[in-house]
Amino acid sequence: MLLCCSVLIHSSFVAEDVTQSGQNIIDISSLLPQTVCSLAKATAINGAGTRLKLIHQHGPCSPFNHSNKLTHNQILTQDQSRVNFINQHRRHSTITSTSTSTTSKIPAYTGNSFSTGNYIITINFGTPEQELTVIFDTGSDVTWIQCQPCLTSCYSQQEPLFAPAQSTTFSSVSCSDPACSQLNSPDCSNNTCVYTVTYGDKSYTNGFYSEDTLTLSPTDTLTSFFFGCGVNNSDGFGKVVGLLGLGRGPASLISQSNTKYNSFFSYCLPSTSSSTGYLTFGGEAPTNLNSTQMLTNSSMPSFYFLGLQGISVDGTQLDIPPTVFSNVGTIIDSGTVISRLPPEAYSSLRDAFRQKMSNYSEAQATNLLDTCYDLSSYDTVEIPTVSLEFEDGMALDLDASQILFLVNGPSQACLGFAGNKDASDVGIIGNTQQRKFSVVYDVPNQVIGFGQGGCD
Ligand SMILES: *[C@@H]1O[C@H](CO)[C@@H](O)[C@H](O)[C@H]1NC(C)=O
Numbered sequence: 282m283l284l285c286c287s288v289l290i291h292s293s294f295v296a297e298d299v300t301q302s303g304q305n306i307i308d309i310s311s312l313l314p315q316t317v318c319s320l321a322k323a324t325a326i327n328g329a330g331t332r333l334k335l336i337h338q339h340g341p342c343s344p345f346n347h348s349n350k351l352t353h354n355q356i357l358t359q360d361q362s363r364v365n366f367i368n369q370h371r372r373h374s375t376i377t378s379t380s381t382s383t384t385s386k387i388p389a390y391t392g393n394s395f396s397t398g399n400y401i402i403t404i405n406f407g408t409p410e411q412e413l414t415v416i417f418d419t420g421s422d423v424t425w426i427q428c429q430p431c432l433t434s435c436y437s438q439q440e441p442l443f444a445p446a447q448s449t450t451f452s453s454v455s456c457s458d459p460a461c462s463q464l465n466s467p468d469c470s471n472n473t474c475v476y477t478v479t480y481g482d483k484s485y486t487n488g489f490y491s492e493d494t495l496t497l498s499p500t501d502t503l504t505s506f507f508f509g510c511g512v513n514n515s516d517g518f519g520k521v522v523g524l525l526g527l528g529r530g531p532a533s534l535i536s537q538s539n540t541k542y543n544s545f546f547s548y549c550l551p552s553t554s555s556s557t558g559y560l561t562f563g564g565e566a567p568t569n570l571n572s573t574q575m576l577t578n579s580s581m582p583s584f585y586f587l588g589l590q591g592i593s594v595d596g597t598q599l600d601i602p603p604t605v606f607s608n609v610g611t612i613i614d615s616g617t618v619i620s621r622l623p624p625e626a627y628s629s630l631r632d633a634f635r636q637k638m639s640n641y642s643e644a645q646a647t648n649l650l651d652t653c654y655d656l657s658s659y660d661t662v663e664i665p666t667v668s669l670e671f672e673d674g675m676a677l678d679l680d681a682s683q684i685l686f687l688v689n690g691p692s693q694a695c696l697g698f699a700g701n702k703d704a705s706d707v708g709i710i711g712n713t714q715q716r717k718f719s720v721v722y723d724v725p726n727q728v729i730g731f732g733q734g735g736c737d
Pocket residue numbers: 346347348349
């Protein structure tokens with residue numbers, strides 16, 4: 282239904298072609314998801330580490346019931362509740378932390394709004410393996426799944442509940458286990474460590490902190506992986522059975538598998554919801570990456586920060602003081618859909634973008650997106666390039682598919698950025714802008730790299 286009926290091929294234009302003026306000429310049809318899933322070629326890549334298939338939860342490649350998928354507007358509303366929670370938490374921890382407190386005393390970050398505009402992967406827990414599909418999230422640490430018996434409540438999920446009793450390698454974590462003390466305010470019940478993660482939209486998961494074998498691929502197994510066995514879970518998690526936490530804290534998969542994968546991972550988010558991407562652990566960085574320093578902020582210890590300091594549109598740098606960005610910092614987050622900028626930076630970007638797009642007729646603003654166009658009568662359009670510039674000189678050049686968010690197909694194609702409500706809110710590089718790049722996280726070397734053509 283989102284598909285345009287006649288797909289005209291313009292042999293003179295290649296999608297993402299950059300002309301001398303720096304503009305993107307893009308074939309509109311390349312931005313549209315198809316109704317059928319097209320799987321990325323599953324080519325084994327030397328040095329790529331453990332590779333898992335990444336799928337958009339609401340696209341045709343998703344194993345979940347398609348009748349439950351969210352509209353773009355619902356996705357945007359959830360996106361805002363995730364961002365509100367990120368900032369609420371930040372204010373909270375800023376207020377409660379004193380100058381003498383160490384990072385470990387600051388309340389550890391628990392979780393975001395469980396935005397369902399998100400990407401999923403299938404992994405295996407236990408012995409024998411039980412296959413489960415979870416959301417992956419670079420913005421939180423604790424991995425959890427719903428478990429049998431659901432003592433209090435479980436939301437309905439499509440896959441069978443994980444059954445600890447059927448796994449010969451399962452054990453619960455005792456309250457004195459060091460792993461328990463890595464959690465944010467753990468409880469203790471019958472000498473079993475009890476975890477709770479609360480998300481921005483008031484959804485939560487609560488249960489027994491546990492240990493079992495996690496099998497990421499047929500050849501890759503993590504024995505003694507710590508995760509939450511949720512027996513008291515609210516609604517609001519869609520159809521996934523849980524979450525894989527890839528944040529920076531000690532409880533995350535990245536920290537737990539440090540000796541195996543050296544805290545090195547990468548992913549590519551597919552360009553549309555009808556294609557697939559990947560998530561890898563370990564391996565070597567691909568060549569031809571544009572890399573920038575990974576920064577840390579002790580008031581948000583689970584997040585990966587980047588030193589964004591400027592934006593260019595069609596090669597012209599916008600007049601934004603770098604302190605507008607550096608005063609609040611910028612995180613890169615797999616779970617936020619639309620990038621958020623400090624208000625002054627966003628209005629500058631929006632004005633420059635509108636000026637370059639003045640030949641196209643405007644479409645209604647929607648939800649958090651205020652700059653939209655009706656591109657339905659075009660086969661190809663010219664979109665200004667947007668480039669994100671970092672403190673150490675790296676530039677990240679975004680093409681049309683990374684700039685536009687199609688709310689209602691080509692008839693409502695919006696600038697996929699939004700301004701923060703408050704100048705003190707953190708900047709966020711969201712997943713719309715990360716699509717198609719291979720995004721490489723090298724934690725020991727404190728570097729994040731971006732490569733072209735990542736999903737193939
Ligand atoms: C999908 O969900 C709808 C509505 O919740 C339900 O009626 C239908 O039976 C489900 N289909 C499958 C295959 O689970």
